[in-house]
Amino acid sequence: MAKFKYKAKMKDGKMKEDRIEAPDIEKARQILKSQGMQVLSINRDWANMDINIGGGGIPTKVISLFTRQFATMISAGLPLMQCLRILSDQMDSKAFKKVITEMISDVESGSTLADAMKKHKNAFTELYVNMVRAGEEGGALETILSRLALFMEKNENLTRKIKGAMVYPIVIGITTVVAVLVMLIFVIPIFAEMFSSFGGTLPLPTQIVMAISEFLQKNIFFLLIATAVIITAVRSYQKTPQGRAFFDKILLEAPVFGDLQKKQIVARFTRTLATLLSSGVNIISALETTAKTSGNVIFESAIMKARTAIQEGESISLPLSKEKVFPVMVVQMIRIGEETGGLEAMLIKVADFYDEEVDAAVETLMSALEPLIMIVLAVVIGGIMVAMYLPMFKMITLVG
Structure with a gap:
């Protein structure tokens, strides 16, 4: 749900300025009109926008904290409805407070907690709902919520590390581009x-820099339009099935970053699968949910192929070994887990191992990027400055 700031005229002629939450601006306008208001202006309220790392309407951090507190209250012996009311009263996020309030109403009307959560896809993923359902049916809601909280905390921590590693080079890159363009x-x-x-x-380097400068001055407007068109076209293509597959494949094959992406996906896959299996979800449903939460079409396709093979009677490790995206070590560990009857524990060990691998990869990447960025900055900006001062050195030599 997005937030919009509006100014409207009430039925009694008074002016009202407030905020409203709606899926989009047109829906917000319709809601206000249905309340008898004449909308004078309405705009996206960027200042109060929730930042979501996880991809839904509610920030992942908010859901993670809610889950941890919910699990603690249930383990303390508090009734379900009392837990939800306490969580609703102390919730700062207005959007999520509304979600909890509607959940309370649904549960009071006879719905299960999982069914009440399923209605709010902007807050609770399919994985979350399936795990809560398994906890309710198995009478182990407290355990499931604790596992969910741990899973979300680890997953968020992993995502934060990846994104944190990218902030520095992106900021430096943007700063460099702006500086070069200004020059x-x-x-x-x-x-x-x-x-x-x-x-x-003039010296050749000076002529080249001046030619680039002249070209940019004459064509900057067209270049900006072309860049905007290309970005729009790429994003539109990326939303298609073929586009997603194409870009996801490029991400996996990219130097350095591709390896980091694979490790992150494997860590998420093994931890998600372990969490679902230990919560009582059957392997077929668990693989389907895990595929959807993998975040990469190539991995999703590989997991779904393995799921089909398992439905036909094969073991888990055998179909996974046929898919090239899974490291040999992961497949071997899963095979050992199957043979020893400790699949969930083995999957957790694999997830922990790859979490550590991601940490090490991020540290190595940052160590390599910092000097590399400095070298690029020196070559680009230093090269421009040298090209501009070469004619001056030449003139000084001639005068001397």
Whole structure:
């Protein structure tokens, strides 16, 4: 749900300025009109926008904290409805407070907790709902919520590390691009005018920089439009099944980052599968849910193929070994887990191992990126400066 800030005229003629939550701006406008208001202006309220790392309407951090507190209250022996009311009263997020309030109403009307959660896909994933359902049916809701809280905390921590590693190079990259553009569009033309008054032949590096500067000055508007069109086209293609498969494959095959992406997906796959199996969810349903939460079409397809093979009577490890995306070590560990009857414990060990691998990979990546970025900055900006000062050195030599 998005937040919108509006100004409207009430039925009694009074003006009202407030905020409203709705899926989109048109829906928000319809809600206000249905309340008898004449909408004068309505805009997205970016200042109060919730930041969501997990991809749904409610921030993952909020869901994780809710789950941990819910599990603690249930383990303390508090009734389900009392837990939900306490959580609703202390919830800061208005959007999630509304979700909990509607859940209370549904449960009071006779719905199960899982069914009440299923109605709110912007807050609770299919994995979450399936685990809660298994906990209710097996009488182990407390245990399931504790596992869910641990799962979400580890998954969020992993995602935060990956995104944190990318912040520094992205900020430096944007800063560099802006600095170079400012130099080429505003600074270089001043030097160009000065050099043209001197006459003579300019050094080749200077000529190249001045040619780039002149091109940008003449075509910057068209370049911006072309960039916007390309980005829009790429994002539209990315939303198609073929586009998702294409870009997901590129991500997996990218140098350095591809390996990091694979480790993150394997860690999420093994931890999700272990959490579902230990919660009583059958292997077929668990694999289907795990595939949908993998975050990569290539892995999703591989997991669904394995699921089909398992339905036909094969073991878990055999169909996974046929899919090239899973590391040999993961398949071997799963095979050992099957043979010893400790599959869930083995999956957790694999997940912990790959969590540590991601940590090590992120640290290595950051160590390598920092000097590399400095070198690129020195070459690009230093190269431009040298190209501009070469004619001055030449003139000084001639005068001397």
